[in-house]
Amino acid sequence: MAKILAVDDSASMRGMVAFTLRGAGHEVAEAENGQLALDVARGSSFDLVLADVNMPVMDGLAMVRELRTMDGYKGVPILMLTTESHTEKKMEGKAAGATGWLVKPFDPEQLLATVKRVLG
């Protein structure tokens, strides 16, 4: 089972994501903004990062850009949790270095399917 970092400023969303993933047997670390996520990421390693885009202190895009410069995170899958269904917006995440996205709202099954898709 995988080690996953879930980053979202909304406690309910983060809770839902973490709860669902833990239920599927994954080990989940949580962070409530990009800055805190980087701190967590530095002290550990993850198989997958799920990150909200709009967050205070440091948003998801800045976090991905920073993460991609860090040792051990150059090729790790990073999915943006975004409410934007417009391609243009989704591509912003890609441009920052994200692997892909999951469009909100999603239900636990969609989340697990996407995670399975990335991790195999």
Added chain:
Amino acid sequence: MSAVDLTQFHKTFFEESLEGLDAMEAALLALDSGSTDTELVHTIFRAAHSIKGGAATFGFTDVAAFTHVAESLLEEVRSERRAVEAELIELLLRSVDCLRAMLARSSSGQPVADAESEALRAELVRLVSGEADATAVVAAATVAAVSGWEIGFSALPHLLQTGNDPLRLFRELQQLGRLEVVRAFLLDGAPQLADLDPSSCHLGWELRLHGDVARGDIDAVFDWLDGDCELTIKPLQAASSGNAVAATPQQAPAVVQPEAPAAGRPVRETAVASSEGGTIRVGIDKVDALINMMGELVITQSMLSDIGENFQLSKLEHLRDGLAQLERTTRELQESVMRIRMLPIGSVFNRFPRLVRDLERKLGKQVRLELHGEHTELDKTVMEKIGDPLVHLVRNAIDHGLEMPAQRKAAGKPETGMLKLNAYHEGGNIVVQISDDGAGLNRDAIVAKAQQRGLIQAGQELSDADVAELIFQPGFSTAAQATDLSGRGVGMDVVRRNVRDLGGTVSVRSISGKGSTFTIALPLTLAIIDGLATAIGSERYIVPLISIVESLRLRPETVRKIAGGGEVFHFRDEYVPIMRLHRAFACADAVTDIEQGIVVVVEDDGRRVGLLVDDLLGQQQAVVKSLEAHYQRVQGISGATILSDGSVALIVDVSGVVRLGQRRKAA
């Protein structure tokens, strides 16, 4: 239906959404007062955005639809396509109120959208330029059945650095049909082996995917790779003889409108119940302090058990030290645990900028609001109950206290009135002050009103304190005409009663022409009270110290029997009923002779009763345990506590017994 129960996250969602709305409101007010900080707009946008995302995830479709429109509008502001105008702020402030109401209805399981929210939403929609309701856009999936596809896939060098892995793509394609790798090749421009960077990809593939696979499914596999590869997808040559064209494109599914709740559907009770038990966010420093204290307790415990295991008299000094340490740690632990329930009063203060702004507009007054001591902490329960009295005092200060700008100018004061809220700790209490620099209490108007209401006699001598006391009398209101704001039948008497229910006091100091200051003093917590332990027969009762006026031994000549078997005694110019607690609580072996016992005079809401007890045992702190939760409600008893010897003492409900005593006196 999903296997994961999402309702467990609803409470968190409601809490964070309400916090988000508070932040949104504060930022809107800051913009309204002329701030140009762009971060404010981001804060507002983020709040709306988070609420929308959460609402959609957790199935609150009405809330999601509403915030969606608000968010679109905010997006225009954020991207500077729309200016921040007073009208827009007004509309967004109303949206905040509307969302609060919608969330409240959601959390209690009531129908969420109402006429007001729909009207406001329509107003927002009108404002959003060229709003195409994004929720209605459903991509029409073109489904063309074919026997297979030819896929040319060449990675761009940075492909691996986005976290995408060609192996994953092949795995996914394999799940769609039979995958055949025709050729894998090194792309032009690939470096020599010695210069190869393992994080760069220089490979290309020619693939065939056999089977009846929809083009959309293949696109979905590659959806994240836009810009990371070169991709060609063609129907297989052999099968491309036009049957794909013959396939009818599937109709786009109709957009299903969220089902309106059927009239008369029972309100879900579970939702109501779950919204009641609140949660507290506790700072990590507080938890750490608790853990530290726990560590010390464990050390002390092991030290004491060492001493106890083979005790010799020579170790007596150690034992004393250990017990002293235990006492200290226990006290600190108690304080730390209490601090967990403590929250900064800022969350109550935060609602005032908005209230003041609305009142300014409504009344045509100018007010400068100053908040001090927002970080002062008090018990969560106290905080929840102090909000309404504070709102009332603030309303009164603006409505009755502060004068109109013209009047102020005439009196030589600045046209903008000052309203100050201050919170601070003093002794074991938290003090909240509401001061204004308005006209002060109008002595003549108060006296006239009090005479008219029959509260005082004409020509009665009154000190300033007596006059101030009059405004706390039930049903008192000095407004010449009942205004929309203060004249709601809720007077200062209600404020005083609410504060008293929390074990606190409220008082006013006023200087004519200079302003008034209302001072509320509250206990830090409701969980511990300072009490006077008394003995009645073999039982112990705790009387809350805050209610006690005086304890005295009566001389027989001061006691009078009255009709109906009651007894009263003369105390400070009035007759106070005596309540024989041993009789009220049916205690055996108690002192029945009034001269042998002691009378504890207690006061509630200005009414006094003398409680007859056997003896006073001393002052002590009592940790209040609910009797209702463990047994049942008992008249005249507010709770129970455990004494140092392990026995249980009951805590006297002073307002309950005073009511009982007064009824007896009246009878």
